Amino acid sequence: MFRFFLTRLLTFVPTFIGVTLISFAFIRVLPGDPIIVMAGERGLSEARYQELREQFGFDQPLIVQFWDYLTGILHGNLGMSYVTKKPVWDEFFALFPATVELSLCAIVIAICLGIPAGVIAAVNRGKFFDRALMSTALVGYSMPIFWWALLLIIVFSGNLGWTPVSGRIDLLYYFPDATGFMLIDSLLSGQKGAFASAVEHLILPSIVLATIPLAVIARQTRSAMLEVLGEDYIRTARAKGLAPIRVSGLHALRNALIPVVTVIGLSVGVLLAGAILTETIFSWPGIGKWMVDSIYRRDYPVVQGGLLLIAGMVMIVNLIVDLLYGVINPKIRKR
Amino acid sequence: MALLSIRNLSVEFSTAGGPFRAVDGVDVTVDKGEILAIVGESGSGKSVSMMALMGLLPWTARITADEMSFDGTDLRSLTARQRRQVIGRDISMIFQEPMTSLNPCFTAGFQIKETLRQHLKLDRRARHARAIELMEMVGIPDPARRLNAFPHQLSGGMSQRVMIAMALACQPRLLIADEPTTALDVTIQAQILDLLQDLQKSTGMALILITHDMGVVAETAQRVQVQYAGQKVEEQPVRALFETPHHPYTAALLAALPERATERRLPTIPGVVPGQFDRPEGCLFSPRCRFADDICRHRAPPVQPPALGIARCHYPLDTAATEAAR
Numbered sequence: 001m002f003r004f005f006l007t008r009l010l011t012f013v014p015t016f017i018g019v020t021l022i023s024f025a026f027i028r029v030l031p032g033d034p035i036i037v038m039a040g041e042r043g044l045s046e047a048r049y050q051e052l053r054e055q056f057g058f059d060q061p062l063i064v065q066f067w068d069y070l071t072g073i074l075h076g077n078l079g080m081s082y083v084t085k086k087p088v089w090d091e092f093f094a095l096f097p098a099t100v101e102l103s104l105c106a107i108v109i110a111i112c113l114g115i116p117a118g119v120i121a122a123v124n125r126g127k128f129f130d131r132a133l134m135s136t137a138l139v140g141y142s143m144p145i146f147w148w149a150l151l152l153i154i155v156f157s158g159n160l161g162w163t164p165v166s167g168r169i170d171l172l173y174y175f176p177d178a179t180g181f182m183l184i185d186s187l188l189s190g191q192k193g194a195f196a197s198a199v200e201h202l203i204l205p206s207i208v209l210a211t212i213p214l215a216v217i218a219r220q221t222r223s224a225m226l227e228v229l230g231e232d233y234i235r236t237a238r239a240k241g242l243a244p245i246r247v248s249g250l251h252a253l254r255n256a257l258i259p260v261v262t263v264i265g266l267s268v269g270v271l272l273a274g275a276i277l278t279e280t281i282f283s284w285p286g287i288g289k290w291m292v293d294s295i296y297r298r299d300y301p302v303v304q305g306g307l308l309l310i311a312g313m314v315m316i317v318n319l320i321v322d323l324l325y326g327v328i329n330p331k332i333r334k335r
Numbered sequence: 336m337a338l339l340s341i342r343n344l345s346v347e348f349s350t351a352g353g354p355f356r357a358v359d360g361v362d363v364t365v366d367k368g369e370i371l372a373i374v375g376e377s378g379s380g381k382s383v384s385m386m387a388l389m390g391l392l393p394w395t396a397r398i399t400a401d402e403m404s405f406d407g408t409d410l411r412s413l414t415a416r417q418r419r420q421v422i423g424r425d426i427s428m429i430f431q432e433p434m435t436s437l438n439p440c441f442t443a444g445f446q447i448k449e450t451l452r453q454h455l456k457l458d459r460r461a462r463h464a465r466a467i468e469l470m471e472m473v474g475i476p477d478p479a480r481r482l483n484a485f486p487h488q489l490s491g492g493m494s495q496r497v498m499i500a501m502a503l504a505c506q507p508r509l510l511i512a513d514e515p516t517t518a519l520d521v522t523i524q525a526q527i528l529d530l531l532q533d534l535q536k537s538t539g540m541a542l543i544l545i546t547h548d549m550g551v552v553a554e555t556a557q558r559v560q561v562q563y564a565g566q567k568v569e570e571q572p573v574r575a576l577f578e579t580p581h582h583p584y585t586a587a588l589l590a591a592l593p594e595r596a597t598e599r600r601l602p603t604i605p606g607v608v609p610g611q612f613d614r615p616e617g618c619l620f621s622p623r624c625r626f627a628d629d630i631c632r633h634r635a636p637p638v639q640p641p642a643l644g645i646a647r648c649h650y651p652l653d654t655a656a657t658e659a660a661r
Contacts, residue, residue: 231435232430232432232435232436233435233436233437233438233439235391235430235436236430236436236437236438236498236501237438238390238391238422239389239391239422239423239427239428239430240422240423240427240449240450240453240501241419241420241421241422241423241424241450241453241454242419242423242449242453243416243419251438251440251441254438254440254441255438255439255440328440329439329440330439330440330485330487331439331485331487
């Protein structure tokens with residue numbers, strides 16, 4: 001087990017180098033100059049421009065800049081934001097809880113609805129529920145996120161007035177960041193109505209963000225279940241006189257879970273990518289919005305560092321998924 | 336009164352190519368503590384008829400029967416929930432492929448105890464004790480440790496023993512063994528058959544042994560029922576059947592036993608069991624029968640009296656004819 005863990009950690013190294021290289025190259029390929037952007041409409045003198053170029057190290061050859069960046073990372077230094085002059089690391093972890101809160105809610109919704117839906121569809125294969133569910137899933141999967149988000153906002157926030165349009169909590173409430181998670185902080189603050197307000201603000205963005213993973217999980221669960229339901233051990237379970245819900249929900253699902261967990265792990269990457277759009281639409285102060293803003297500002301260290309940290313998160317989640325395989329299926333554990 | 340009594344059981348599957356009749360008017364009767372063997376080639380509807388009894392067929396199957404009663408209870412009138420209280424408790428079943436019949440995600444112990452929890456009111460400790468007792472009963476060494484073994488850590492023979500332990504957990508009155516030894520090595524086959532016979536004797540349960548191996552039948556069964564293409568073609572006590580088969584199909588099966596062969600080349604039955612699209616008119620066995628004539632090919636055969644083995648044949652064999660057939 002430990003060796004498996006270690007070899008997996010080793011494969012992180014080339015991935016990390018790749019991600020740093022791509023993010024470094026990607027932001028520099030974009031037209032635009034961070035110094036000009038920073039100067040804004042007033043502009044700046046040629047002398048001042050050269051001075052800043054030297055200060056940021058843009059006068060050095062690209063390869064030297066990359067080397068400096070790489071050695072910086074190895075020292076745990078992701079650089080400072082050009083705009084806020086704060087360390088990227090600090091900014092990331094100040095905003096990250098908001099994204100985690102949203103993504104977690106979304107993935108919980110996707111799992112809690114997607115797995116049962118897939119199981120029920122598989123058990124009722126070819127019947128009305130199965131067909132209805134799978135067509136809905138296909139629609140959900142192919143829907144443009146920004147359009148879906150705007151539609152929900154118009155209907156539920158605009159016309160019906162059930163949910164707030166944007167933000168994480170009502171302006172009426174103020175309390176210090178204890179954990180960065182609004183649901184927990186609002187509870188800790190003890191203010192009446194704060195928690196309900198936080199929940200209300202979470203509903204629409206979570207639904208929007210959950211849509212694609214939900215569709216993927218439901219379809220994957222269904223196909224994995226269909227495969228498993230024909231196995232001999234399912235017949236054995238039924239021959240024991242077990243209730244159908246136990247046969248499909250325990251005996252079949254446990255075996256069907258491997259591909260489903262894989263898809264859930266991969267969804268985390270999709271979620272973080274989807275969070276960029278969703279957070280922008282709902283003005284959700286998470287890393288998605290932060291990344292988009294920093295791309296507009298050509299804030300090189302923020303884009304590079306942000307991408308690297310997000311890639312790190314995705315890799316860690318998929319490592320956890322790999323470890324989960326063994327927990328779910330003992331046959332894999334032996335390897 | 337018979338423990339299990341099935342009359343005129345038919346099972347039809349609706350397939351893309353129209354309805355397919357897998358079981359066609361089969362009767363099965365088993366007395367308490369009796370060993371009945373159901374014999375036939377692949378596709379003769381042996382397993383399907385027993386799966387119909389267990390309620391294990393998919394919903395595409397249409398099951399009809401004039402009678403299907405177990406110990407006086409009409410199984411047809413039970414709701415799905417009521418039937419599940421009988422299945423696994425009073426009637427249990429073991430299958431052909433022990434390696435794939437156990438769930439790979441759960442330990443042997445979990446799967447045995449699950450049956451106990453489903454049907455008996457035992458607490459955790461009692462279930463554990465009973466599981467160990469069952470493992471000992473089916474001859475698994477070091478049962479306390481093996482309870483924690485996953486199926487992939489067990490051999491085929493061990494897996495089948497676990498399956499048997501699971502089936503016997505609630506002391507069933509009828510055990511259906513669906514080709515329990517087909518997937519196993521020859522030496523293990525004998526062990527499992529001995530075990531089943533011993534357990535049948537010590538518990539007094541009835542045993543239905545589905546097989547296509549006449550050797551197994553001769554060693555274990557008390558009564559034999561021969562099925563062909565979904566129909567029962569003959570039924571006799573085991574010794575009488577081996578001495579005087581009345582249906583030409585039975586006679587041909589027996590003639591194909593290596594022990595009975597008189598020539599160097601083993602006699603075979605030409606052709607295969609008819610499928611969905613090539614069911615003959617008249618007697619279903621007529622295309623492969625060496626005695627068949629025009630009547631056989633055009634008219635469904637009558638069912639002969641018990642003295643002639645309830646054979647479904649126009650011209651049932653008697654001893655002299657059987658001798659001639661050899």
